[in-house]
Amino acid sequence: MSEPQRHKTSSAPRTEGVKYVGSKLRLIPHIMHLVEPLGAQTALDAFSGTTRVAQAFAQCGLHTHANDLAVWSEVFGNCYLIANKPEAYYLELIDHLNAQPGHEGWFTQHYGGLPHEHKKPFQAHNTMKIDAIREEIDRLDLEWTDRCVLLTSLMLAMNAVDNTLGHFAAYLSEWAPRSYRSLTLTLPRKFRITTHNRVSRADALEAVSQYHDLAYLDPPYGSNNAKMPPSRVRYAAYYHLWKTLVLNDRPTTFGKAVRRTDSSDKDTASRFEDFRSDDEGQPLALKAIDQLIAATNARHVVLSYSSGGRADKDDLIDILKQNGKLLQALEIDHRRNVMASMTWTGHWANSKAAHKEYLFLLERS
Secondary structure, eight states: OOOOOBOOOOOOOOOOOOOOTTOOGGGHHHHHHHHGGGOOSEEEETTOTTOHHHHHHHHTTOEEEEEOSOHHHHHHHIIIIIOOSOHHHHHHHHHHHHTSOOOOOHHHHHHEEOTTOOSOSEEHHHHHHHHHHHHHHHHHOOOHHHHHHHHHHHHHHHHTSOOSSSSSSSOOSSOOGGGGSOOOOOOOOOOOOOSOOEEEOOOHHHHHTSOEEEEEEOOOOOOSOTTSOGGGTOHHHHTHHHHHHHHOOOOOEETTTTEEGGGSTTTSOOTTTOOOBOTTSOBHHHHHHHHHHHHOOEEEEEEEEETTSSSOHHHHHHHHHHTSEEEEEEEEETTTTEEEEOOTTSOOSSOTTSOOEEEEEEEOO
């Protein structure tokens, strides 16, 4: 096979979000490289997560629909895509929240640690601020979109002082240097909203059934290691604390990571992360992706996937070709900073031993 052709990536607008295992921050320039020539006016980000891709779409003039089952993703979506009061309004509220004296409450009791303690997600001096600020946000009784701006500000502030590797399934054994900093709210980096956007918490199959010129699909990958416990790869388990922060519902918890009971493996199973196979040896996750793409009501579809995902790349190619015309397939090697075209009539350019990200552009008939 000939050497892969290198592409120039498009410039991408700035986006904002918390640390996230599934973050597409580094993929956004490559996504825009595929999307910009299509002439789309409406776009769906069906698994929006921290909404970075949706933010980029909206800033590039696409009427954007951000969808995700997670309530904290809905908060990000409303903050960046919907809330449109003047900055001065939000800054006054943020100053008010920063002035709240910290006190010990539910978050400190469950997630705060003293300097001599370990394996906690935050130091107690910061969870005391979290307790005070979260209670005050409820007391202010604001409109939902305005609450979302303040909750986003709080999540970003917590993200800057946490003691984790970017998720809440396990915590560092020694305090990270950033955990000693004082939690301080700042205004989220909001951009001028010039498009008609919406945010939903629907099942992905419901979201993709509504027509959009462009649908961006980034389903959870699961793992291609069948021996890996499913709780290690499920997104609801990773980000249970953001859900608790948004709902402020003081849930029952379990385990060393003090997870919400409803983030257990039984309650957070995702068909896209399913590590099992059917009676014919076909991964159930692959069947879920097939169903998703077949149900997508869009002129163009961009699918993200990972070389470490549960679905095999060759099977993905077959599914895509059965659902339309595969226009481009890109392989991104972040370590070498390379994006290459792939030929899907032969072997791909990547090595199975290397971690790569893949982008597919599909045209529907």
